[in-house]
Amino acid sequence: MAAKRAERLVNLVIALLGTRQYVTAARIRATVPGYEPDDGSERADEAFKRMFERDKAELREMGVPLETGRTSVFDTEDGYRIARADYELPEITLTGEEAAAVGLALRLWESAQLAGAAHSALVKLKAAGVDVDTARSIPLQPRLDAGEPAFEPVYAAARDRRQLEFDYRRPDDAEPGRRRVQPWGVVAWHGRWYLVGLDLDRQAPRQFRLSRVVGTPKAIGPADAFEPPEGVDLAEVVAGQDSGEEHLVVVRARPGTAIGLRRRAVSLGATDEDEDRLELRTNDPFRLADELASYGADVVVEHPAEVRTAVIERLTRLAAMSA
Amino acid sequence: MSTPSTADRMTRLLTLVPYLRARPDGVPLAEAARDFGVPERQLRKDFELLWMCGLPGYGPGDLIDLSFEGDRVKVVFTAGMVRPLRLTTDEAVALIVALRTLLELPGLAERDAVSRALAKVSSAAGHAAERITPVAVSVDAREQALAVVREGLERKRALHLTYYVPTRDERTERTVDPMRLLLVDGKWYLEAWCRRAEGVRLFRLDRVDDVRVLDEPAAPPPQAHERDVEGGVYQPEPDAPVVRLRLAHQARWVAEYYPVEDAEPVDDPPGGLAVTLRTADLAWARRLVASLGGSALVDEPAELAEQVAAHAREALSRYTGDAQAAPSSAG
Numbered sequence: 130m131a132a133k134r135a136e137r138l139v140n141l142v143i144a145l146l147g148t149r150q151y152v153t154a155a156r157i158r159a160t161v162p163g164y165e166p167d168d169g170s171e172r173a174d175e176a177f178k179r180m181f182e183r184d185k186a187e188l189r190e191m192g193v194p195l196e197t198g199r200t201s202v203f204d205t206e207d208g209y210r211i212a213r214a215d216y217e218l219p220e221i222t223l224t225g226e227e228a229a230a231v232g233l234a235l236r237l238w239e240s241a242q243l244a245g246a247a248h249s250a251l252v253k254l255k256a257a258g259v260d261v262d263t264a265r266s267i268p269l270q271p272r273l274d275a276g277e278p279a280f281e282p283v284y285a286a287a288r289d290r291r292q293l294e295f296d297y298r299r300p301d302d303a304e305p306g307r308r309r310v311q312p313w314g315v316v317a318w319h320g321r322w323y324l325v326g327l328d329l330d331r332q333a334p335r336q337f338r339l340s341r342v343v344g345t346p347k348a349i350g351p352a353d354a355f356e357p358p359e360g361v362d363l364a365e366v367v368a369g370q371d372s373g374e375e376h377l378v379v380v381r382a383r384p385g386t387a388i389g390l391r392r393r394a395v396s397l398g399a400t401d402e403d404e405d406r407l408e409l410r411t412n413d414p415f416r417l418a419d420e421l422a423s424y425g426a427d428v429v430v431e432h433p434a435e436v437r438t439a440v441i442e443r444l445t446r447l448a449a450m451s452a
Numbered sequence: 453m454s455t456p457s458t459a460d461r462m463t464r465l466l467t468l469v470p471y472l473r474a475r476p477d478g479v480p481l482a483e484a485a486r487d488f489g490v491p492e493r494q495l496r497k498d499f500e501l502l503w504m505c506g507l508p509g510y511g512p513g514d515l516i517d518l519s520f521e522g523d524r525v526k527v528v529f530t531a532g533m534v535r536p537l538r539l540t541t542d543e544a545v546a547l548i549v550a551l552r553t554l555l556e557l558p559g560l561a562e563r564d565a566v567s568r569a570l571a572k573v574s575s576a577a578g579h580a581a582e583r584i585t586p587v588a589v590s591v592d593a594r595e596q597a598l599a600v601v602r603e604g605l606e607r608k609r610a611l612h613l614t615y616y617v618p619t620r621d622e623r624t625e626r627t628v629d630p631m632r633l634l635l636v637d638g639k640w641y642l643e644a645w646c647r648r649a650e651g652v653r654l655f656r657l658d659r660v661d662d663v664r665v666l667d668e669p670a671a672p673p674p675q676a677h678e679r680d681v682e683g684g685v686y687q688p689e690p691d692a693p694v695v696r697l698r699l700a701h702q703a704r705w706v707a708e709y710y711p712v713e714d715a716e717p718v719d720d721p722p723g724g725l726a727v728t729l730r731t732a733d734l735a736w737a738r739r740l741v742a743s744l745g746g747s748a749l750v751d752e753p754a755e756l757a758e759q760v761a762a763h764a765r766e767a768l769s770r771y772t773g774d775a776q777a778a779p780s781s782a783g
Binding site for chain 1: 458459460461462463464465466467468470471474487488489497501502504505506507508510531532533534535536537538539540541542543544545546547549550551553554562565566568569572573575576578587588616618621622623661701702704705723739740741742743744745746749750754757758760761762763764765766767768769770771
């Protein structure tokens with residue numbers, strides 16, 4: 130950013146913080162250095178107006194609470210001020226342990242999209258006199274890496290409460306389908322990110338795995354277009370739908386193979402061919418089909434037919450990879 | 453409208469004076485640069501700019517005044533910039549969601565401190581915290597191994613693990629010297645020196661089938677260094693043979709999960725991504741490609757494509773010759 134503009138913006142903040150009165154645009158133009166001076170020409174007036182509009186928008190975007198109003202009924206035009214109580218971060222004191230917890234928490238975002246926001250929050254806490262020691266060693270190194278290209282636009286739309294449109298493809302869909310959603314939020318559930326919201330075409334709450342969003346989601350229409358349901362617990366919505374449809378799958382595995390399946394399967398005994406019959410539970414049959422296909426000839430699905438077909442489809446595609 | 457750097461610099465400029473005010477004895481320039489995450493050179497430019505700013509009147513007594521003593525900088529006159537700006541919604545989300553996530557972690561000794569910090573931060577965030585719902589994080593809290601592993605770490609004892617290795621589909625027994633616990637992408641990992649492999653390894657806790665704390669002390673050798681997991685938990689093998697894959701959309705996560713050297717968008721398959729991986733373990737690559745069920749195509753090596761296809765054909769022959777294929781058995 131041009132140094133001139135930064136200087137002007139800092140001066141504007143200081144000037145408006147330093148007064149309880151509303152200050153008119155004309156007064157700001159006359160006192161705060163860096164604005165196009167009033168030489169009576171329309172061109173200069175226009176230039177000032179444009180500049181001032183941009184500056185106000187910039188400050189508001191940063192979270193500066195710029196108020197508009199009139200100090201007295203005799204004022205003929207609106208003025209501006211920044212109420213100190215609304216501008217300043219309230220008093221906060223943290224013990225060493227609490228500050229260490231904050232430092233640890235902020236490391237969750239080290240390589241994720243909210244990393245920038247985490248860093249500026251940390252700097253503000255330090256500027257408020259909190260000594261956050263991020264180097265303090267705790268034998269834990271958590272990390273919440275969103276790593277999803279769709280995260281940022283989805284998060285921003287949920288934050289601003291704007292309607293969202295995107296193409297979505299489940300693993301066995303041939304073509305992605307367009308979805309229109311009121312986004313309530315994004316949630317990480319067992320290491321995967323989901324969008325939770327109201328599906329406008331189905332008029333029901335739905336969850337969407339971010340990795341299945343095709344292309345960049347688009348926010349449509351104005352901000353604050355809807356209210357998420359009061360007290361909605363995003364993780365609960367995902368958990369509820371996650372466990373809603375459990376499938377029982379029975380497979381036959383050759384002896385000594387498919388250890389990964391056996392770790393979580395119920396053994397149903399041996400078959401006549403000395404294979405083991407295993408019962409598995411899943412709420413994501415397509416994902417289980419992926420895993421079953423990777424065991425090749427060691428594992429054969431008995432039922433349900435849906436999973437059997439899904440595995441055969443996968444194997445057929447794999448078999449076509451080389452003549 | 454504003455580029456990230458514009459907003460970043462403005463936020464920094466508004467925060468610098470309160471930051472110095474909170475440190476009445478001054479602060480070394482290098483430390484301030486570290487705290488703000490910018491080079492010292494940039495901080496000097498910021499100070500020069502702040503020197504030109506102040507209260508209307510802009511006389512000598514109105515301008516922000518900073519003093520340098522040696523390498524320490526302190527603020528002499530703040531021009532009313534006393535406290536930092538409130539947290540934005542994004543900042544409040546980053547902070548509060550992360551603290552809530554920590555609270556969900558089982559066996560966290562610092563739980564009380566996290567909970568108090570969360571209460572204080574939420575109250576300081578005020579209005580910004582009202583719209584905190586857009587992000588939630590749920591961590592798998594069912595790891596029974598976690599408490600035992602933590603005990604080993606705290607008592608500095610070696611651990612005996614029964615560990616499932618998915619890439620070879622086998623169960624292994626090993627003694628390890630624990631180093632630290634990590635939570636990456638919602639999954640817990642134990643980083644430890646593995647005496648069997650004679651190297652530092654990451655063990656995913658949901659693959660630990662059994663763990664015992666041993667009486668002998670944990671003694672990772674000097675060459676046991678913590679790994680940088682910034683790029684993911686899988687380490688690249690720079691000298692290993694090349695595997696080239698074309699990933700369809702639903703397999704693109706592979707490029708984020710495993711270290712890939714190049715990632716080029718391609719039109720075949722539509723919306724696909726061509727990636728280069730390196731691995732000496734062709735059996736691992738075969739399992740990976742097979743588990744992607746056709747949404748990853750093998751460009752190189754030809755041997756890998758042949759193996760994948762041969763395994764799939766063998767498996768298919770079991771289905772075609774399988775009496776259970778009759779619909780009667782379909783539940």
